[in-house]
Amino acid sequence: MNIYEVIKKKRDSGELSSEQIKYWVKGAVSGEVADYQSAALLMAIFIRGLNKRETADLTWEMMHSGQVLDLSDIKGIKVDKHSTGGVGDKTTLIIAPVLAAAGLKVAKMSGRGLGHTGGTIDKLESIKGFNAELEIDEFFRSVNSAGLAVIGQTAEVAPADKIFYSLRDVTATVDSIPLIAASIMSKKLALGADHIVLDVTYGDGAFMKNIDDARSLAKQMVEIAHQLNKNASAVVSSMDAPLGHAVGNALEVHEALAILRNEPFAGFTKEADKELMLVSMTLAAELMLQAGLVDTLADGVVKGIELISSGAAFEKFRLMVELQGGDTAYVDNPQLLAVSAYNRDFVAPKAGFIRRFKAEEVGLASLALGAGRHKKSDAIDYGAGLIIYKNVGDWVDKGDKITTGFAADEKLFESSFEHLRAALEIGPNAPLIVPQIAEIIRNGN
DSSP states (O other): OOHHHHHHHHHTTOOOOHHHHHHHHHHHHHTSSOHHHHHHHHHHHHHHOOOHHHHHHHHHHHHTTSOOOOOTTSOSOEEEEEEOOOSSOOHHHHHHHHHHHTTOEEEEEEOOOBTTBOOHHHHHTTSTTOOOOOOHHHHHHHHHHHSEEEEEOOTTSOHHHHHHHHHHHHTTOOOOHHHHHHHHHHHHHHTTOSEEEEEEEESTTSSBOSHHHHHHHHHHHHHHHHHTTOEEEEEEEEOSSOSSSEESHHHHHHHHHHHHTTOOSTTOOGGGGHHHHHHHHHHHHHHHHHTTSOSSHHHHHHHHHHHHHTTHHHHHHHHHHHHTTOOTHHHHOGGGSOOOSEEEEEEOSSSEEEEEEOHHHHHHHHIIIIISOSSTTOOOOTTOEEEEOOOTTOEEOTTOEEEEEEESSTTHHHHHHHHHHHHEEEESSOOOOOOSEEEEEOTTO
């Protein structure tokens, strides 16, 4: 077997055998297959596609190209959640302690942010002392003790994905649903959870811009899990507008803690976070349903809300922070979380309904303030970001405050405001509000 034959077969619309896929992945990791050859095969796949069996085989081989975690030392039912990305998405900070309070074990590896989307690890590291670089044995001990732990993803997990993604990124082959599905699922499945829920976002601030592509990706990922004898389901949710009121690391932690502490955030009523709560409780309930803790999704939502109301979820979050070296004073008093030195309000230029508030532009506005990274080596300002006071569907009068931005340098507001102006559309008629949750995809639907 040689890679030339594999490339030629897929170029000519052939179906790759399991052995050919295994040969390619192993060769790419070992260096036997050159990057330019993998790039050629990725382009052939982008054009010709992969069937369900090929996609599952590719996922399996990428998953086994590095470390596959054995979570048997963690007692109980292990669950995990993955989001395809968004702006203001702090659902993990809410979901993980809720699930731990329900008796499940959340052993989660997460990433850092790049571009207009934030990373869960960056958010948690805005808590003074929080250590996201635990050794595996420490990670397991924290999960067994607190019911949850969140650490950074190690380079040993699915190294083939890193190789292939870097090539896809420079060869215009990122937008292939089978390759996206294999990339996500190879990493998720390598982390060893018993049950997985996938938050597949669509819209302006998401990777998938329309619901049809999001639905297709969700179905492929659930199908991959089923073919590899794993339990997974997907929640398809809208990301046309930012989720919640905070965009930025410490601000998002503060908002999540307000929910867990049964307190209003930044002067809002608790009911103001209904979209964030809907997505969070749906994802948590779906995992409870998979794990057999509840009989219906509605029962899971009710249970999740009860675990927040009782303070049980907050106590789990606090214990996680303590076990991972964080200063719990920041959890007990979120006002201690960093806020950048300068702030500016962005106001409505005219009266009307907010018809659009494009999530990607809002994310870029936060990035411009210092809350994110343009490249992986960039430092971030944990206290930078935005508080959003008005969102899609709200009526505003001219001069009404829409956001407050926070930055360490006053010069950063000019660029941020440019993005906010590009994000905002105000008109005389109320917009059509799409459901926050479009559908839930389980095996067989």
